[in-house]
Amino acid sequence: MLEITNLVKRYGHDEAVLKGLDLKVEGNSVVSIVGASGAGKSTMLRCINRLVEPTSGSIKLNGNELVNLKGAELRRARRKIGMVFQGFNLLDRLTVMENVLAGRLGYVNLYQAISRRYPQADIERAFVLMERVGIAHYANKRADELSGGERQRVGVVRALMQEPDVLLADEPTASLDPRTSEQIMILLQSLASELSLPVLINIHNVAQAKTYTERIVGLRHGKMIFDGLPADFNKDALDAIYGGIEAPDDAITDTPVEERSHDSA
């Protein structure tokens, strides 16, 4: 169970990005977090595994406080939190297998890591997971030779190699074409139930959030303004979260092009 209480994050002396956020995720639920760019979705996710340092508040994973951990303790906590990234963040020049096994770096010692002598169980698990998502035949290919969808599958498998207690996905489909991004969403959804793993997904695509997740959390200006079932996520909620975004777009397209060219003549 993941429990966030009164989470605040402020960069320098600017206005806080997160203003006292509370969120509880239990069991194997798939939660999508929606909000405009700059609403604090990514910051919130990164506070959980401390890629971003929270300013104050508490984050508990299965009862263990994460906010004050340091050094080796922090690394031990991080390996229980899998993360999938928008830009995949694969080790481009290494093979798919090395990328997948890198998910075990929190568990193996340095010699095993550098010499690539991973325990038999890890290699077995890697093959099982790669077969599950259909990339096992790429094991010895370089990660940058794969297509976007395949690369994100590598990213997902790498995160699952950590045997995580929670999976964070930071806009996992934003760099993918619509079809592939649907496939990745379906994959995340079914993996969550197969491995009974809670999954938090930052996402821009509201339609996908409604289709593939069972709970939607809406952020705006660092505050949670919606938390409910996809069925309850109506036009009002959408306007409240993205409100005032469409208007400037319209204004730009309304400006006649001819007038501007005359001004500069």
Place this chain on the structure above:
Amino acid sequence: MTPPDAPSTAPRTWKKPPFIANPLLRYGLILVAVVYLVWAFGSLPFNWARISEGLPRAARIFSGGFPPNLERYELLITGFKESFQIAILATLMGVLLSIPFAVMAARNIAPMPIYVIGRAVIIVSRSFHPVIVAILFVAAVGFGPLAGILTLTLYSIGFVGKLLAEEIEEINWGQVEAMKAAGAGYVAILFYAVFPQILPRQVGLSMYQLDSNLRASAVVGIVGAGGIGGTLMNAFGRYDYDFAFAILLIIIAVILLSEGVSGWVRKKIW
């Protein structure tokens, strides 16, 4: 407002805007440069009589050098063998040692005090020309290839370390984040997320450094640090101009060859 396609009365002209917009500054700078050149040439002690005496001597040296003479090729081979040994050993050690210093000198992965030490090492090893360092090492460890190896190792650390540190500062940080998120430790992150990203650059720099060290090993030999430079110096000292010219030609050939090979390797590895 005039419409853009209105017929104009005079033909329109265009000139490239001057590099320095202010005309006063522009002509001022040209004037300063001319005055300085006139003054510098006027005040330097060129002794035209001696220069005209020197010309025939130069002609004698050049004619003495032709045709180049390879009779004492054993000396040449010994010298080159030593130069190659110096260059290869120095490159190996320099490149290996440059990696830890580059890591220390990369702002994004080194804490502040370590960064300062790393930068300091690189700056010191880059501040002196290899010839000056070679003079110091010859004084410290005596004549011979050891002085040359130490000199060029230091030279390689400075050059490769600096460029590698800059390369580390420009890596794709996402890969480091991903490894952090997996709970990897510092050294594991270096080996998985940092080194693979700088590997092509590292190999390219090593190849470049090898032919640069080969060239430099000829120069440091002149001050007594071993290698073909010493052989060349001796040949000149004995007025053996035809042999000296043979050495020069072979040096050019070897440098050309090593440049070709290193260029080819760098292209392959990318």
